[in-house]
Amino acid sequence: MYKKFSEGMIEVITGPMFSGKSEELLKRIRILEYANIKTLVIKPNFDTRFSENEIISRSGAKISTHSVSSADEIRELFKKKNYKAVAIDEVHFFNKDVLTLINELADDGIRVIVSGLDLDYLRRPFGIMPYLLSMAETITKLQAVCVRCKNAASTSFRKVNSRNLKMLGDIEEYEARCRSCHIKGEFTKMQEVTKMEEAKKNVD
Template sequence: MKRKSELGGSIEVICGSMFSGKTEELIRRLRRAEIAKLQVEIFKPKTDTRYDEVAVVSHDLNSIPSTPVDHSSAILLYGSNTQVVGIDEAQFFDDELPDVCVKLANKGVRVIVAGLDMDFTGKPFGPMPALMAIAEEVTKVQAVCVRCGGPALYSYRLIENTNKVLLGEKESYEPRCRVCYHTSE
């Protein structure tokens, strides 16, 4: 019987609302891969400069070095010996990201992707639905609703701005459960 590593790569998706621990979980999985002495490459969109222009940084300020890229196709240009690829803030990437992940997985690479599954309007966000559909494993993490303490799956925007993409933190967004999201002030 062939071992899993001989059968090919895989795609894992970590999704949820803002402040749910997606990046924290991504960093945890990538660090475990590094402990296992696997060749790891990490990518994020060049537009994500909230905490650091290069590193992937969680809200708890845990970080791991990464390579910022303008387009998902650039991910294919790095590291021919890479065994594990981590991708953060996947919702900000172009629609070619699922194809890039499939190409990597078909070459035997373990691909771990983290991103928001919904935008602030509660609609599927960017390439995340397609990634979730093709993944071997999907982990949906939840934040805590700041209104009632229940499980939060929505990112409620606190400021008036209708742009789909608005980089921000606690001054701009808060996690809310379904009821509190739909019964906002």
């Protein structure tokens, strides 16, 4: 997969939920392991959906990780050992400080591989992801399968009514949808909200 390991570079794995991003990241970490490239593995500390100190893909593949909340914590961990690569899962949850860190690491010859959602549940570019995608040398954009029409899905549709951007979830809260089915779903939700509001007005 890799022609050269010695150069610093940024690689981004992106796509909607249920597209296998963590799986893809784990695959890359394993390839680095086989090549004896010492890799620091990171995930945001509030993402404890599957495990606190492991990245576990939906297929069950796992690898131990450091759970952190900031770029400074990553920087401190990186200093402790002679790491040659850094892998970050769910990178969209970090703030802009992580962009500076990732750039610094890549400039210093470190291979940085990150995975994260490109769009939020309303199909808006997610946080730092547009910057990361611009900075990256290589990008892998994955697709899921739309649960409605079974075409390629590039968006994560939120099934429950919550406006919290950082709401974590799994198949109960989200599903993969194509553009067209996502738009239809949001329209239906809006209609439901309007109906509820009107019903409330009638009661009042």
